[in-house]
Amino acid sequence: MVRTVAKASLKKENNKPKTARRSRRRREGVTLQDVANLAGVSMITVSRAINTPDRVKPDTLEIVKAAIKKSGYVPNVLAGGLASSRTRMFAAIVPTISNMTFSKTMHSFSKSVRTAGYQVLFTESGFEIENEEELVYAILARRPDGLMLTGVNHSKEVRNMILSSGIPTVETGDLTQTPLDYVVGCSQYRLGEAVGQLFLKRGFTKVGLVTADNSRAKERAKGLLDTLAHHDNIQITEHTVGSPTTLRCGRDGLGSLIEKGFTEGAIFCTSDTVAHGVLVEAHARGIIIPDQMSVIGMGDEEWTPDTHPSLSTVRIDRDLIGEKAAEILLKRVEGEDAGDHVVDLGFEIVLRGSLV
Amino acid sequence: MVRTVAKASLKKENNKPKTARRSRRRREGVTLQDVANLAGVSMITVSRAINTPDRVKPDTLEIVKAAIKKSGYVPNVLAGGLASSRTRMFAAIVPTISNMTFSKTMHSFSKSVRTAGYQVLFTESGFEIENEEELVYAILARRPDGLMLTGVNHSKEVRNMILSSGIPTVETGDLTQTPLDYVVGCSQYRLGEAVGQLFLKRGFTKVGLVTADNSRAKERAKGLLDTLAHHDNIQITEHTVGSPTTLRCGRDGLGSLIEKGFTEGAIFCTSDTVAHGVLVEAHARGIIIPDQMSVIGMGDEEWTPDTHPSLSTVRIDRDLIGEKAAEILLKRVEGEDAGDHVVDLGFEIVLRGSLV
DNA sequence: TTGAAAGCGGTACCAC
DNA sequence: GTGGTACCGCTTTCAA
Numbered sequence: 144m145v146r147t148v149a150k151a152s153l154k155k156e157n158n159k160p161k162t163a164r165r166s167r168r169r170r171e172g173v174t175l176q177d178v179a180n181l182a183g184v185s186m187i188t189v190s191r192a193i194n195t196p197d198r199v200k201p202d203t204l205e206i207v208k209a210a211i212k213k214s215g216y217v218p219n220v221l222a223g224g225l226a227s228s229r230t231r232m233f234a235a236i237v238p239t240i241s242n243m244t245f246s247k248t249m250h251s252f253s254k255s256v257r258t259a260g261y262q263v264l265f266t267e268s269g270f271e272i273e274n275e276e277e278l279v280y281a282i283l284a285r286r287p288d289g290l291m292l293t294g295v296n297h298s299k300e301v302r303n304m305i306l307s308s309g310i311p312t313v314e315t316g317d318l319t320q321t322p323l324d325y326v327v328g329c330s331q332y333r334l335g336e337a338v339g340q341l342f343l344k345r346g347f348t349k350v351g352l353v354t355a356d357n358s359r360a361k362e363r364a365k366g367l368l369d370t371l372a373h374h375d376n377i378q379i380t381e382h383t384v385g386s387p388t389t390l391r392c393g394r395d396g397l398g399s400l401i402e403k404g405f406t407e408g409a410i411f412c413t414s415d416t417v418a419h420g421v422l423v424e425a426h427a428r429g430i431i432i433p434d435q436m437s438v439i440g441m442g443d444e445e446w447t448p449d450t451h452p453s454l455s456t457v458r459i460d461r462d463l464i465g466e467k468a469a470e471i472l473l474k475r476v477e478g479e480d481a482g483d484h485v486v487d488l489g490f491e492i493v494l495r496g497s498l499v
Numbered sequence: 500m501v502r503t504v505a506k507a508s509l510k511k512e513n514n515k516p517k518t519a520r521r522s523r524r525r526r527e528g529v530t531l532q533d534v535a536n537l538a539g540v541s542m543i544t545v546s547r548a549i550n551t552p553d554r555v556k557p558d559t560l561e562i563v564k565a566a567i568k569k570s571g572y573v574p575n576v577l578a579g580g581l582a583s584s585r586t587r588m589f590a591a592i593v594p595t596i597s598n599m600t601f602s603k604t605m606h607s608f609s610k611s612v613r614t615a616g617y618q619v620l621f622t623e624s625g626f627e628i629e630n631e632e633e634l635v636y637a638i639l640a641r642r643p644d645g646l647m648l649t650g651v652n653h654s655k656e657v658r659n660m661i662l663s664s665g666i667p668t669v670e671t672g673d674l675t676q677t678p679l680d681y682v683v684g685c686s687q688y689r690l691g692e693a694v695g696q697l698f699l700k701r702g703f704t705k706v707g708l709v710t711a712d713n714s715r716a717k718e719r720a721k722g723l724l725d726t727l728a729h730h731d732n733i734q735i736t737e738h739t740v741g742s743p744t745t746l747r748c749g750r751d752g753l754g755s756l757i758e759k760g761f762t763e764g765a766i767f768c769t770s771d772t773v774a775h776g777v778l779v780e781a782h783a784r785g786i787i788i789p790d791q792m793s794v795i796g797m798g799d800e801e802w803t804p805d806t807h808p809s810l811s812t813v814r815i816d817r818d819l820i821g822e823k824a825a826e827i828l829l830k831r832v833e834g835e836d837a838g839d840h841v842v843d844l845g846f847e848i849v850l851r852g853s854l855v
Numbered sequence: 856t857t858g859a860a861a862g863c864g865g866t867a868c869c870a871c
Numbered sequence: 872g873t874g875g876t877a878c879c880g881c882t883t884t885c886a887a
Binding site: 174175176186187190194218219220221222223224225226227228 | 879880881882883
């Protein structure tokens, strides 16, 4: 009996004026309803005043705007996103931002994206691929409108999750003919090949290689080694350093090459940071670059452009990668055609010093 | 009358089995309800199985887990966040990540935060303060559980918005006695003072200053200049470069100092990137460091630690800043005491070359 | 041009 | 331990 009474009273409560919704569970500040009350209109009119002002009578619009300002209303886009299934948010996964390579791409991506009114959910994956799965899971749980990934090597589980989520995705940095959805970058392998061909053309017979321990760097190294492998009169000295790389890696790298008997020739470093470290170490040891050794790095990023007269480099336009990725995702969420699913941005070899 | 009929029929529709909610507006995949149906339990049980597994009978838990796996369910944390007023997301605003200073802090922040199951909404503000207001607005619209800002200079509007949002906030990098909420960093001014005192103690009478054009760098410069100002036998040569800084800035910086008549003495650069540029330019001009000039930079960040034997530096533990900021926010969202609102992490002067 | 009602996909609260 | 119900704050749908 008691129960019936309780239910009845609940029902009665429900019969309050429809336009004045409010609740005891409420925690935060001003809502759309508050603004609506203040302006003497309905919620939906306020919503329209914010999202599609052209569909509201100018007079009304002004009243609503005043009410918004007066109340200090800040929309809750989570609620909006839930209702509309659009979060106006893109997620980005990069190995690390403690590295110009990725921070530049992130930078231009986030800039392009924000210009279009979107925001970035940012995640660092580290260079291990193992935890990518849980990261992707956590990200998909936030229902981003698009996804930017680094690299093209993903576990089967990750591929499945992304594919079945149906979220527009751009893989960046490397290249593949079988992207999850879209891919923007350049072939790391072909880049290494190009450096190898350069070395051959310049007639180097002694080649040093300082490579970082991550999949893209390894692809580059492989391209170089495969190219040189066809010529058996070439002597190769290798050293591998950890990721992410520091100047110290380069110093150690050259030290190691020399220990292994490398005394002259050309050195390919899979990043400019490493290359700069090699230059520092060479300087410390009194080795003249480019007279005794030639060095070619990779990157030519913002803090180093055109700074060392004898350091050659392979340049990839990292900014462009981020921009392109953003552009594709933005087009996709607008239902537009985003063009080719494989975008090869290529690379440019910048020769300096003895390599010219 | 017609209206009444309509209402009645609506009510009838509402009387469908309570446990089988579903709708035509539905766009995406698997929901909690789907899993519940599959497992033959109610939504709330599935919710508990995910969030508080200890409060579910082991048998039930297993059934639910199986259903989750089978259905490929990915929770919608937006919906959860709306219902619970907790987004498990922190927002971070940094000027740029194209700079080791901020990318390191971001890196450690995001790492700490993710370890605790939170994610990072990331925003670059640029070095201009003007657009901070709209950025903060857009961020607050996503209801993060906490906010990490860079620097302590914010417009009145920004301060008001954050304050009235009630969101736990940590300002980082600089120091102030009147933080919005919490502040973690070190006094940029005192850092500059310390360098000034060092120069005085070493007896330098000619001082060069290459400073970046942003508020924190200016604070450092001010600290130096104020300290030296008490001594009128000191000759100061200044040059200002734009932000963010590159090696090129340092090269131009030294060039400019020399043009202005600087030939010997000590140079303070407000960042290591600039300092390295100065070293490169000095090398290019045949100037011996540290014999002719002494250089002290700021940062000693990951890609440069301990790499140049004659470059002194002022070291701030950027990683620690990010960690501390994360720690404070995490404590706050858990309702714990986060300790002192002003956390001074200090700095360390690392002397090398002629400054030892 | 405006509004009422019904969700979006979860969680809080309370009853059982 | 488990379930019903009323929301979270907004947008969509449809009607006026």
